[in-house]
Amino acid sequence: MAKEYETVIGLEVHVELATKTKIFCGCSTEFGGAPNTHTCPVCTGMPGSLPVLNKQVVEYAIAVGLATNCSITQYCKFDRKNYFYPDNPQNYQISQLYLPICKNGSVEIETAEGKKQVRIHEIHMEEDAGKLIHDEWEDCSLVDYNRSGVPLIEIVSEPDMRSAEEVIAYLEKLRLIIQYLGASDCKLQEGSMRADVNLSVREKGAKEFGTRTEMKNLNSFKAIARAIEGERIRQIDLLEEGKQVIQETRRWDDNKEYSYAMRSKEDAQDYRYFPDPDLVPIQISDEWLAKIRDNQPEFRTEKMKRYKEEYEIPDYDIDIITNSKHLADLFEATVAICKQPKKVSNWLMVETMRLLKEQDMEPEDIRFSPENLAKLILLTDSKAINSTVAKEVFEVMFDKDMDPEAYVEEKGLKTVNDEGALRKTVEEVVAANPQSVEDYHNGKQKAIGFLVGQTMKAMQGKADPAMVNKLLKELLED
């Protein structure tokens, strides 16, 4: 009889914090600068330079810790993790080993199987490394240190997850909490959120954990799900063949859907951690903690409750809108201007979601402003444009975030409310389509739809369909 296996998964999640400057120097963290333009002696590890801790990093780390039910280490320190690699100019990474800032937390996840707590072992602060680009032409590597020293928190879970579904639910929960806090935008594709997956398998019911591997290079939820499935099968196959799983780091290749053992960075994982003598300890007072706790934002559960009381929109809409901080902010800001929650919600739920899906974008990538969405809603309300035109304008706005009022004016998209002009077109359409007119008189009500369509076409879509309908009926009943 085939053995049954259980998958055991723990995650190490790195999150780039949304500070303006690096963790230990006043260099900008802005993404996309020309190579090495955001560097200084501190973040390139020059001898004699002295790191000074960015206070905002500590506050973000505490805020995330509080939101994930961690206890905060009120006396904490930084340690040096020693290794040689060209992306690490100091030859050590400043991190926290002995006294991480947050410990023993948990988050609740929900999957088809129900609700479950995933425990957080610790959260620590550390610095990011530079970026290596491989130059095939010269057969060398090129290093850009702009990212070196960008602040990270690493959130280490306990091995509490049992499926890809749980892993994704956990990541989505973390991402939402951190986005609500404004501590990071958590974009997997851009690397501001990165997950390493520790996975082992064991026979169902076994008490001991199997040997685990660590998988890196997972930059989308889909890649994570595929990598988990691939690695689970690989490990089970090994065990079934009577072989052993080797504890190693593997790199997932999402194109080939297979993971490869990474050649170790020149031997042993011997990091020889020791306290960083350049950085003094951090003492987090009760007052400081209380202040951060008081400033925690409204989280999703509270927001959902408030939406239900404040706006008359369906629960389903509330669920979707509050599932993205950016969407929720956009919704609230737009409603504040145009005072029409139902209509704002409709634009977000229908057209926005459709375009996001078509263009493979996340709600965080939405570019249009609440001001412009509000203007578009008011334009439709005042019947200045009809709903078909509104959708066209919205599509352009979704891409370019232009002012819809100016756009409608410039492109001449305003609805023609001049009854005389409209009547003339209607008369022409009726004259040109005798068959439809006859059908209508023979009781085919549907024929009027065709005539409305023809009129709208002749008016290049810029007519109020209700008015066209009314005029047509008047004319046909004569």
Add this chain to the structure above:
Amino acid sequence: MANVISDETIDYVGILAKLDLSAEQKEQAKKDMGRMLDYIDKLNELDTEGVEPMSHVFPVSNVFREDVVTNGDDSANTIQNAPEEKDGMFMVPRTVE
């Protein structure tokens, strides 16, 4: 000298420190390291029961900076430290993935 450092240990430390040692240098390093460990053994004779480990000499904590950009483009200075340069980046031997 009470502590004797093995060849394996000195080779391993050499790898970790990225040092290419000659046979003579290895012998010398073994002696030096042995003496250092002897000194640590000497220190370990002290009774430190109940003494907190110390990581910093001065009783200073909470030295912070505000999150304000103070540095501009210093790439010209940074890149001066590159062994070789290409497209504003440090050119290094190809790293394994």
